Amino acid sequence: MAKVNVKVCLGTTCFVMGSSNLQELLDLVQKKYGEDVSVSGSPCLGLCSIDWEFSKAPYVKVNDEIIKEATVEKVIAAIDRELK
Numbered sequence: 001m002a003k004v005n006v007k008v009c010l011g012t013t014c015f016v017m018g019s020s021n022l023q024e025l026l027d028l029v030q031k032k033y034g035e036d037v038s039v040s041g042s043p044c045l046g047l048c049s050i051d052w053e054f055s056k057a058p059y060v061k062v063n064d065e066i067i068k069e070a071t072v073e074k075v076i077a078a079i080d081r082e083l084k
């Protein structure tokens with residue numbers, strides 16, 4: 001099975017907008033998916049500057065899919081879609 005890569009943006013905008021709350025993903029994903037999914041932090045993904053006027057931070061990338069206003073629930077749902 002292909003591995004799913006999750007990148008949590010830890011750039012300033014995303015961090016202030018709540019990506020710090022996504023730290024619990026690390027534990028959760030490890031327990032739920034083990035080796036199939038890797039979660040890492042990332043410097044600014046460059047999305048906040050494109051979208052700054054209607055910022056939908058925090059952003060998370062699940063493989064190539066961009067999750068806006070990311071929450072733990074949204075990220076888990078995206079991972080499940082990728083693993084299908």
Ligand code: FES
Nearest residue numbers: 009011014044048
């Ligand atoms: S700080 Fe997250 S996309 Fe820029």
